[in-house]
Amino acid sequence: MQLADFDFHLPEDRIALRPVSPRDSARLLLVAPGQPFDDLHVRDLPDLLRAGDVLVMNDTRVIPARLKGVRLRGESRVSVEATLHRHTAGHVWTAFMRPGKKLAVGDRVVFGEPQDRACLLGALEATVREKGEGGEITLAFDLSDPDLMAAIAERGVMPLPPYIAAKRPEDAQDLSDYQTVYAAEDGSVAAPTAGLHFTPELLARLKAMGVRQEWVTLHVGAGTFLPVKVDDIAEHRMHAEWGEIDPATAERLNTARAAGGRIVCVGTTSLRLLESAADADGTVRPFMAETSIFITPGYRFRAADGLMTNFHLPKSTLFMLVSAFAGFETMHAAYAHAIAGGYRFYSYGDSSLLWRADR
Structure with missing residues (x-):
């Protein structure tokens, strides 16, 4: 496929420069195969999941890089x-x-x-x-x-994404805003932004209803912001990032999925790590290495059933990833819906919950 296939027009005023407060009041676009788009809020997430499902979260901590x-x-x-x-x-x-x-x-x-x-x-x-x-x-x-x-x-200082840093300087508020509430492992130079929407209260509600929470670590590099510079996306090479899934976490994920639970990755970082660690049959193996996995339409997903993610840059590898996950035409339509509906884009913007197209 060509880079131009992943282009779309995004008005400047859709780029969020600050997050909403509280975090879980951000909007959430539900994208499910064969169903109309549904405009919700992150705080509605417990209504979209069920007991036995697993949220896989990236516990990396952003350093002032x-x-x-x-x-x-x-x-x-x-x-x-x-x-x-x-x-x-x-x-x-x-x-x-x-x-x-x-x-x-x-x-x-x-x-x-x-x-x-x-x-x-x-x-x-x-x-x-x-x-x-x-x-x-x-x-x-x-x-x-x-x-x-x-x-x-x-x-x-906190390394804000270039599309925010170009419009305003970083400040003390970013030290907390650009960090998930569950960040634990120092090493990222960019936040796993889907996780920015969670509050301790929302996590507690999910846990109380039987939704499991599992933590993995992928240290996000600055390469996540680099533009794709080739016309044929097959020629693009991703920068490597270090990740870890410990043996106990891998075992719990496999047990949950065998029992019928759905694996929902919070963020593209968690999904990329999980897919890097999974066998062809979907079995998640312990992982401690670098990954440069590049997911584009045509990729066969192994372990992830759902993906919670923010709205991404035109012509970015992350828009390619979500197009692979939920469907190329579906995601173009979803982004057009989000732009028309006033959703806020990028790191401090709104979120979406995508169910895999081929489930």
Whole structure:
């Protein structure tokens, strides 16, 4: 298929710059095979599920992964900005950096707030180890875990998606808004945004009615925001992201499904991880590795029955994924319905519950 097949017009005023409050008051579009679209709210989710169903949630925690600093090369000084992308070793991260063309292997980069032109306070230092073909810069920091993570947390800022950051600066409110209430494992540079709609009260209601909640971990990289640059989507290559499903969780998922429970992934990150870990017959195996799974129409889903997800960018890999899950024509129609109906799009926007087209 061609990239243009996944394009649609989205008015600028549909892009949400702040989430609604409370979180579960966001709108929810129900998309089920052969049924009319239903306009609901996230707080209605208990009415759409049944005892024995399982919500699979990504418990990754967003780190303040955007760092400002200075590139040092002899007497030369150049201001730079890094968005950390992927943690590859105790002291090594890949990052997207601006201006990337000003960086060379061996350069020193000092991150922190400048006191004056000569020195930096609270410096966090790294060496440029490698420049990748896809624009990634590999940074070897002087510090290592856990000291490195503490330094990043102290000096970095929340890496808001570019379509929000271009319209307003991040602030203290984003520190809580851009984090799920169940975030536990540090490592993401972007939020698993479908989970932003849950409140402790909604989770308690679901648990009380017998809907199980299982947590997996997929650390979302900055590559999730990169545009697809090829016309033929078969030529696109996804950036790898690290994920984990422990043996006990995998066993409980398989038991629930064998008993007739439906597996509902909260977010495309949970779905991609689950599908990476599943055998051809749908059996979920323990998983602790990187995944670069790319799901497009024609993909045969193995483990997921439902998907709760926000509304995605035109021509994005995530719109391709939902088109594969609920049907290409169905999702084009669903997005047209959402745009006409005033739904809010992207990370801080509204949500949808999709049931798999081939169930």
